[in-house]
């Protein structure tokens with residue numbers, strides 16, 4: 001009879017012999033640049049004498065590295081975290097109130113993440129203003145979920161997704177398009193930055209909503225940032241209404257931190273020049 005140990009060993013052997021598995025996931029993705037010499041990247045050590053397995057010392061780090069790579073967070077966003085997200089940087093009093101409220105909601109959401117995840121509750125962070133901190137917040141949430149909660153996150157922008165869909169058009173059988181849509185539909189947490197961009201063709205729009213709908217049905221968490229209020233998303237109301245039920249809509253301040261930062265940088269440079 002197959003014992004628990006046999007099953008584990010079989011699993012490891014299968015992993016070892018299918019190291020080039022095309023199915024991308026943080027546990028099996030094997031594109032490590034320097035594979036651990038002790039376990040060859042399996043993260044388990046097999047003791048042939050005692051026929052037992054123990055976790056390799058690289059296991060936690062290897063899994064985290066794979067998780068981070070799978071998330072595809074752009075380099076510049078990898079270090080962003082919630083602690084360095086400032087509420088005092090906004091200059092309009094109303095903006096400060098708004099961002100404090102937003103941070104409070106986000107904190108409560110993250111503190112209760114497992115319940116939220118159980119119900120498939122996501123976030124829709126928006127402001128008409130550009131540069132108000134939406135992407136920074138989304139990236140900080142991604143880092144928090146991966147590092148503190150061990151959640152598998154996939155980060156993408158609308159433009160990325162559209163480009164990737166277009167790249168797959170060369171594939172005659174359209175297999176790669178559905179693989180991409182599958183990956184987006186099944187990621188544990190999906191973050192789409194700059195959602196609902198204008199001037200999308202109806203066809204592309206329908207692909208996005210196909211993904212959102214699939215995630216909605218399966219109670220998977222989706223986090224979106226956007227420059228338009230949820231109600232103004234141009235898509236079939238019956239679908240947006242349903243998806244909207246499971247999204248906490250968080251308004252960001254109508255103020256550009258990007259402009260404040262560039263003004264400060266300018267002033268700093270002028271100050272340096274004046275001293276010369």
Ligand SMILES: Nc1ncnc2c1ncn2[C@@H]1O[C@H](COP(=O)(O)OP(=O)(O)OP(=O)(O)O)[C@@H](O)[C@H]1O
Nearest residue numbers: 085086087089129130131132133134135136257258
């Ligand atoms: N609360 C904040 N604390 C510190 N830096 C911030 C904060 N909000 C924004 N920034 C910085 O301001 C710049 C613009 O922020 P971000 O890209 O997140 O804005 P956005 O709302 O996503 O803009 P867009 O609508 O153009 O996508 C970035 O450099 C970001 O790091």
Ligand SMILES: [Mg+2]
Nearest residue numbers: 134135193194
């Ligand atoms: Mg942005």
Ligand SMILES: [Zn+2]
Nearest residue numbers: 036039056058
């Ligand atoms: Zn190892």
